[in-house]
Amino acid sequence: MEEKTRPGPKRSLTAEQIVDVALELFDGEAPSIRGVAAKLGVRPNTLYTYLPDRAAMERALVDRFLAMADPDLLIGRRVWRRRVEDYACALRSVLLRHRGAAALLHTAPIDGQTAALVGERLLAVFTSAGLSTADAARSTYAVIVHVLGSATLTAADLRGGTEADIVAARLEVAIDPGFLPLTAAAWPVVATWNTEEQFRWSLRTLLNGCVGGA
């Protein structure tokens, strides 16, 4: 527990500080090593005392982003569907607020401790909803896939505009009913694919499937 005392000069930074400023500098993508070092008033190489490489910084950022959506939303006395939906929306919101965060998630396996906690709580939710252990586990994965997948696609579409902008822009696109008749007919709905409403709809639909087949 007590930190082992070692020779050599004191460290002037901590890994946490580095991630702090990396988060501060985050703007669509992870900042450069050189940028972070500059903000810390230090030469770039110094960071390699604390991190093996740039990828490690990105992994740490991912965990920070995940932790921004309060996992406590998954517990409490509300009905289980509500808890899942609340947490899912919170996470989606975080990933959309920080553009590029979603894409960063797919850089490496997601195995931080925040992710583990969320998994555990989703399992609890589905177990309490009456699913078997195996079905709860599968459902947990399905939900994670949906939340991250949807947020990622939406983030890619949003790049720079608000939700309303995107819908409006989409609505102005003219679809040739000769080539894509169904798409043309469904266009008013297709234009809203990246809204929170659609997100909730497909999440609820997925949950229906999860508990329906039992």
Place this chain on the structure above:
Amino acid sequence: MEEKTRPGPKRSLTAEQIVDVALELFDGEAPSIRGVAAKLGVRPNTLYTYLPDRAAMERALVDRFLAMADPDLLIGRRVWRRRVEDYACALRSVLLRHRGAAALLHTAPIDGQTAALVGERLLAVFTSAGLSTADAARSTYAVIVHVLGSATLTAADLRGGTEADIVAARLEVAIDPGFLPLTAAAWPVVATWNTEEQFRWSLRTLLNGCVGGA
């Protein structure tokens, strides 16, 4: 239609050729402009005659990857669930075969013509299954999210190993039942999250939800 004749020397390349070698050089991520140019025996700047920037090359690559999963799998006389499942598995397979392709999808909006065709056909599937136009559109989006989301997460997890490797490696991780009791209990299933079997399970579950609430 007939190409307008213009002054200036003949072009030595086509945009398609460039994408061809970009695809050939693809290895986890899109190759560099300089790399593609070298393989084409040309100076890097030359490519800017055909592409506005590197992002355009990546967009073209995305469309190529999407086109590798045969959209015809979505049509035919098989039952609709089967058609969706077949296409979804084919696309997943393509995205896993080319590591990094999935992540590339999330670089920009997916609006190529292959994507449009797939959307149209998914709408047809759900319409033929009895859904309203709006529900068909929402279901289409939900399926796309699931396929791309799942493939992306799996691709991030797979980085370098086969499916069996990953499952085996996961199984060897010891989960502390004190901290994560449910996760520990469900671990044999959790370890298979990135298998095709789980992919099919959650897709079927989603489809159940799509047609169940009608």
Place this chain on the structure above:
DNA sequence: CCTATCTCTGTACGGTGTGCAATGTTATGC
């Protein structure tokens, strides 16, 4: 033939991650 237009190249700029040897600081064993 002249000229406008186009492709391709040479060169260059400012950026990236990171390896390596040198410099200087620190705690420990004598």
Place this chain on the structure above:
DNA sequence: GCATAACATTGCACACCGTACAGAGATAGG
């Protein structure tokens, strides 16, 4: 108290990257 070994930090360098810009050469229309 001092030598020593371990350590943090730095300067420098390398090999890349995307791409801007000016110029050279090729080509078509007038």
